[in-house]
Amino acid sequence: MQFKDYYETLGVEPSAGDAEIKTAYRRMARKYHPDVSKEAGAEERFKAVNEAYEALRDPDKRAAYDQLRARGYRPGDDVQPPPGGFGAGHGGVDFEEIFAGGGAGGGFSDFFESMFGRGRGGPGAAGYGAHSGARPGPRGPADTRAKLAVPLETIYSGDSVRIGLNGKTLDVRVPKGVREGQVIRLAGLGNNGGNLLLEVEYAAHPQFEVDGRNVIHMLPVAPWEAALGATVSVPTLGGAVELKIPANSEAGRKLRLRGRGLPGNPADGDQIVELEVLAPNPQSDAQRAAYEAMRDAFGDGWRRA
Known part of the structure; x- marks a missing residue:
């Protein structure tokens, strides 16, 4: 798995503030948006810019990434996750994250998924129950919490998003106009037959x-x-x-x-x-x-x- 320099991708210094990172993201996402750019490789650049912004816009993710980057890795260097995943020992994030397919949050690299999780290799490396606040009781049903990053177009229209869960593909209906922080409940899909509780967050968008x-x-x-x-x-x-x-x-x-x-x-x-x-x-x-x-x-x- 190759290390990625997200600051270099966005063209900002590691000391850049949140506003500077957001401005750089908007500028580059607009430049390489597949509907606009005619440059060769624009789609791949667009995906890379979105991935970099997803990693750096969140304070917890950025802190975890900065700790890894401080070890001296350069783009292309081979990186192997330690036992328990990169999330172990730095506080990590409170929830696993499920990125909806087809939006700005989808299609991230193995490096990103190993850092922050997408149902495998993330914090705790134990699936969606890890760092999720599941209720005690290893043999009985337990609710599992996860974050669901939803494209704004889906929030606007109220369509379904496709997610991967433990090797399965699920279509999750997103209520039209759902607010960030609201929870979508999927009965029986949590640990040992408990519920899967998906907390909605809005995926970063290059135009809005x-x-x-x-x-x-x-x-x-x-x-x-x-x-x-x-x-x-x-x-x-x-x-x-x-x-x-x-x-x-x-x-x-x-x-x-x-x-x-x-x-x-x-x-x-x-x-x-x-x-x-x-x-x-x-x-x-x-x-x-x-x-x-x-x-x-x-x-x-x-x-x-």
């Missing part, structure tokens, strides 16, 4: 962040779109929609798409679109000439406007 029932999306726009106004396609959890950008918009302006957030009771959340004004690099003489014309037309007085 969650604030209560609202969903936040950073939308890159060109300077002329912000200045002159434009109608652009914007991704939402329910599919792309057209959004009108008012003229004279500035970076940081927030536009609201009502009802496009997470479902809720009594009302659905909204999608908040925050404008990020980006100047594309000129790729031709004509484009460079256009920038020169803008420079001549505006001068430097706009800084004092």
Whole structure:
């Protein structure tokens, strides 16, 4: 099993704070998203970026990873988990984690799974009962707790997610609009016929962040779109929609798409679109000439406007 440098993957220093790691993740995930990028190997890079963020965004995971990295491993070095798994002796995490297939949390490497668990090789290396708070009684039924990382699209639609459990594949129905921390109960699938209690958490997403029932999306726009106004396609959890950008918009302006957030009771959340004004690099003489014309037309007085 090969060591992975998650800081290098995201292009940040090991001393980077949470905000810097989140910003780097969003930038790289957007760059390599399979629906956007045409670069060779973009899908693999996208998966690697998601895996790195999953490891570093959680304080417990990051602390465990940092302890291993401090031993001097470099990318590609062979690493063998110690008896009991990497989680032994550092506090680990309170729950095993089950990552739903098909979302940003799925398809992680053997290295990640050995560090943090996916039903094998994780903390305790004893299956989903390890570090799970199962009730005493080795021979009788016991409830087993696990975390279920669910893609935001599934939270929005209320579909099923596919998980692996002790060599079996299960389709778990996720209630529409379920909140983080709520528990899905699967009768008879815990230890010795007990219940499996899946605590829902939202999987990291390259395009959206969650604030209560609202969903936040950073939308890159060109300077002329912000200045002159434009109608652009914007991704939402329910599919792309057209959004009108008012003229004279500035970076940081927030536009609201009502009802496009997470479902809720009594009302659905909204999608908040925050404008990020980006100047594309000129790729031709004509484009460079256009920038020169803008420079001549505006001068430097706009800084004092």
